[in-house]
Amino acid sequence: MKQSRALISDGHGGYEVQDISVGAPGPGEIRVQIRAAGLCHTDWDSIQNWKKRFVVGHEGAGLVDAVGEGVTRVAPGDAVILNWAIPCGTCFQCLEGFTHICEKNSPVCGEGLCGHAHAGATLEAGKPVERSFHLGTLSEYTVVREQAVVRLDVPMPFSSAAIVGCGVMTGWGSAVNAARVQAGSSVAVLGCGGVGLNVIQGAALSGAVTIVAIDLNESRLAQAREFGATHGVLAQREDPGYAHMKAQVADILGGRMADYAFECTAVPALGAAPLALVRSGGTAVQVSGIEQVVPFDCELFEWDKIYINPLYGQCNPQRDFPRILSLYQSGRLKLDELVTKTYTLDSVAQGFEDMLAGRIAKGVVLLGEGG
Ligand SMILES: [Zn+2]
Numbered sequence: 001m002k003q004s005r006a007l008i009s010d011g012h013g014g015y016e017v018q019d020i021s022v023g024a025p026g027p028g029e030i031r032v033q034i035r036a037a038g039l040c041h042t043d044w045d046s047i048q049n050w051k052k053r054f055v056v057g058h059e060g061a062g063l064v065d066a067v068g069e070g071v072t073r074v075a076p077g078d079a080v081i082l083n084w085a086i087p088c089g090t091c092f093q094c095l096e097g098f099t100h101i102c103e104k105n106s107p108v109c110g111e112g113l114c115g116h117a118h119a120g121a122t123l124e125a126g127k128p129v130e131r132s133f134h135l136g137t138l139s140e141y142t143v144v145r146e147q148a149v150v151r152l153d154v155p156m157p158f159s160s161a162a163i164v165g166c167g168v169m170t171g172w173g174s175a176v177n178a179a180r181v182q183a184g185s186s187v188a189v190l191g192c193g194g195v196g197l198n199v200i201q202g203a204a205l206s207g208a209v210t211i212v213a214i215d216l217n218e219s220r221l222a223q224a225r226e227f228g229a230t231h232g233v234l235a236q237r238e239d240p241g242y243a244h245m246k247a248q249v250a251d252i253l254g255g256r257m258a259d260y261a262f263e264c265t266a267v268p269a270l271g272a273a274p275l276a277l278v279r280s281g282g283t284a285v286q287v288s289g290i291e292q293v294v295p296f297d298c299e300l301f302e303w304d305k306i307y308i309n310p311l312y313g314q315c316n317p318q319r320d321f322p323r324i325l326s327l328y329q330s331g332r333l334k335l336d337e338l339v340t341k342t343y344t345l346d347s348v349a350q351g352f353e354d355m356l357a358g359r360i361a362k363g364v365v366l367l368g369e370g371g
């Protein structure tokens, strides 16, 4: 058993740092000493809405501390990045190549123990406690399945590695894997926070020539340009029928709307907005995971428009994380610049406050030495 400080939420809006015990890894499992954990809007939502106790956090990177029987992919001392959609490798979806929607993991069930990482691996006052997405990265130690990590072979700060596991993957993958942005194309990106900036990076690396960033905040538009946006549109808070942003995008593109548009705001009223920004036959992508009931004008789908709602940038972690890391290593994908501010477990409230106020692209909590 390892003693570990961890951020535990009651799922009703409360959270606090508690001491937990983390057991030895069972067969096929590994214990990770977490060194950095990214903060994500999903963490905030889960703290408000999951209505049960759990260890918070689903973005993380650290060092393998111990491995269970049969583990071959990593060894103690290896640096790793965690992934929250943990594929089984044998179900229908995994065999079809869609490991992000593995049928046996149900990554977004939010119900916790789906039989992953043995019960008792994580104890709070002697009782098992669930972990966000079977990870619980806001803890000094965690036990996860071997399939929940990718080895980190590139020299880089843990703070930059941690964010690859959700925000970077979701944005970059939505452009590269899901929309498959073509060279020479035009792209509109609505919302330039951590995920939106990575859609922009993915689109730019795919060869899009015009990338229009749209945001309510001037400073975020300026940052979007540093990540590859060619144009910026200052959005209006009230914009009936998306008329303002539509006119601005049409003006920039010389009449025809964009080939691709991505929604990265999590604002329900903007769920249909990417449809308004694409040409006939264009691809509208809802990246932010809006789940509310939203009235849609079906005319927005005319003509031949495609609307997709990819999960986790259609992540295949063993394939995609190394691609992202080699782009970073070659200087073509920015990660260090995304980490606006770092925190400790004790200052995590400030991190959530900065995130919710839109003051940071990504906030990262450092654990262990330096945390
Ligand atoms: Zn996330």
Ligand SMILES: [Zn+2]
Residues within 6 Å of the ligand: 087, 088, 089, 090, 091, 092, 093, 094, 102, 103, 104, 105
């Ligand atoms: Zn599977």
